[in-house]
Structures are given as C-alpha cells and as structure tokens.
Amino acid sequence: MKLDQDFDFYSLEVQPPPVSMSLEEELDATYHGLVCGSKISYQTGDVVSHVSGSVAAYHVLASYNGYQESNTASRPYTARESDTENEICMGLKLEGGVTRHIKNWTFGLNAGAQYLSYVPKIIASNKGTSAGTTDGKPSHIGDDNSFGWKIGMNVGYVF
Numbered sequence: 551m552k553l554d555q556d557f558d559f560y561s562l563e564v565q566p567p568p569v570s571m572s573l574e575e576e577l578d579a580t581y582h583g584l585v586c587g588s589k590i591s592y593q594t595g596d597v598v599s600h601v602s603g604s605v606a607a608y609h610v611l612a613s614y615n616g617y618q619e620s621n622t623a624s625r626p627y628t629a630r631e632s633d634t635e636n637e638i639c640m641g642l643k644l645e646g647g648v649t650r651h652i653k654n655w656t657f658g659l660n661a662g663a664q665y666l667s668y669v670p671k672i673i674a675s676n677k678g679t680s681a682g683t684t685d686g687k688p689s690h691i692g693d694d695n696s697f698g699w700k701i702g703m704n705v706g707y708v709f
Contacts, residue, residue, distance in 0.1 A: 551581040551608075555672065575616040575689060579670045581639065583608030596651040606641035612670035616689045631675075631688040639668035649704075656706035662699065669696040 555577040587604025614633040620626060647660030673692035 553579040553581075553669065557672065569621065571618070571620045573616070573618045575614070575672055577612065577614050577670055577672050577691065579610055579612040581608040581610050583639075583641075585641070587643070598649045598651075599647070601644075601646040603645070604641075604643045606643070608639040608641060608668075610635075610637045610639045610668055610670070612637070612691055612693075614670075614672065614689070614691045616672075616675075618675060618689070629675075629688060631690070633689075633691045635670060635691050635693070637668045637693070639666060641666050654708045656704070656708075658704040658706075659702070660704070661701045664696075664698045666696040668693055 555575075557573070557575040559571075559573040583606055585604050585606040587602060589600060589602035591598060591600040593599075612635045614631070616629075616631045618629045618631075620628075642665045643662065644664075645660065645662035647658055649656055649658035671692050671694055673690050675689040
C-alpha cells in the first residue's frame with residue numbers, strides 16, 4: 551500500500567516592500583506487511599449475507615522532502631528539508647453485507663470500517679510565516695491514526 555501527499559503554495563504580499571514566498575512539499579509512505587483475514591457467508595433462500603475481517607501488521611517507511619523560499623527585502627532565505635521515519639503500524643478492517651436475488655436482479659447493501667494506527671502527515675514549518683521571519687522549526691513528519699468507513703448499495707442484472 552502506498553500513500554502520497556503533495557502540497558505547493560505560492561504567495562505575494564502586496565505592500566511595500568513586496569515579499570514573495572514559495573513552498574513545495576512531498577510526503578510518501580510505503581506500507582509493507584502481512585494481512586490475515588477471514589470471510590463468512592451464509593445463504594438462506596434468496597438472501598446471502600457475509601461478514602469479513604482482517605488484521606494487519608505493517609512496516610512503514612515515510613519520507614518528506616520540502617523546499618521553501620522567501621524573498622524579503624531585509625532577510626531573504628532558502629531552506630531545503632528532508633525527513634524520514636520507520637514505524638510499525640497495525641491495521642484492522644471489518645466489512646459486512648446482505649444481497650438479495652429476485653429473478654434476474656440482485657440488490658445489495660454493504661458497509662465497512664478500516665483503521666490504521668500510523669499515518670504520516672506534514673507538520674508545517676513556522677519559519678517565514680510573516681515577513682522577515684526566518685526563525686522557527688522546519689517542516690517535518692508527524693503522525694496520527696486513521697479511521698475510514700464506507701457504506702454502499704449495489705444493483706445488478708443478469709442478461
């Protein structure tokens with residue numbers, strides 16, 4: 551699994567003296583690991599229901615590359631930053647659904663949820679947030695967990 555984030559920002563402050571700032575950032579994360587899961591289906595008449603789940607363990611390699619340039623009359627600067635993280639991550643996934651067959655038609659409802667214990671994110675620099683400011687911590691990798699869900703409906707017809 552791979553997650554990518556890209557961010558570009560350009561600004562121009564229109565007040566004497568003019569100030570411009572550009573910021574380009576890229577964050578990539580690659581997940582390598584093992585997923586173990588199971589699915590149970592049950593049919594009664596023309597209704598089929600199922601539930602599935604999985605547990606995963608991942609090694610995550612996250613890399614950040616950023617470039618920031620500020621052109622101020624008093625203190626211009628350029629900064630290039632890079633950061634990497636190696637983390638262990640756990641994942642959980644649960645899905646379920648019901649499908650009904652009526653003649654040549656199929657109608658279904660499904661839902662699911664997924665959790666990851668580690669997702670990298672860009673922690674923005676506080677350098678250059680106002681004209682002439684070059685002090686502060688550069689951009690770097692932070693992290694958070696992630697929870698996602700889905701709900702769906704499907705309709706099918708057999709010719």
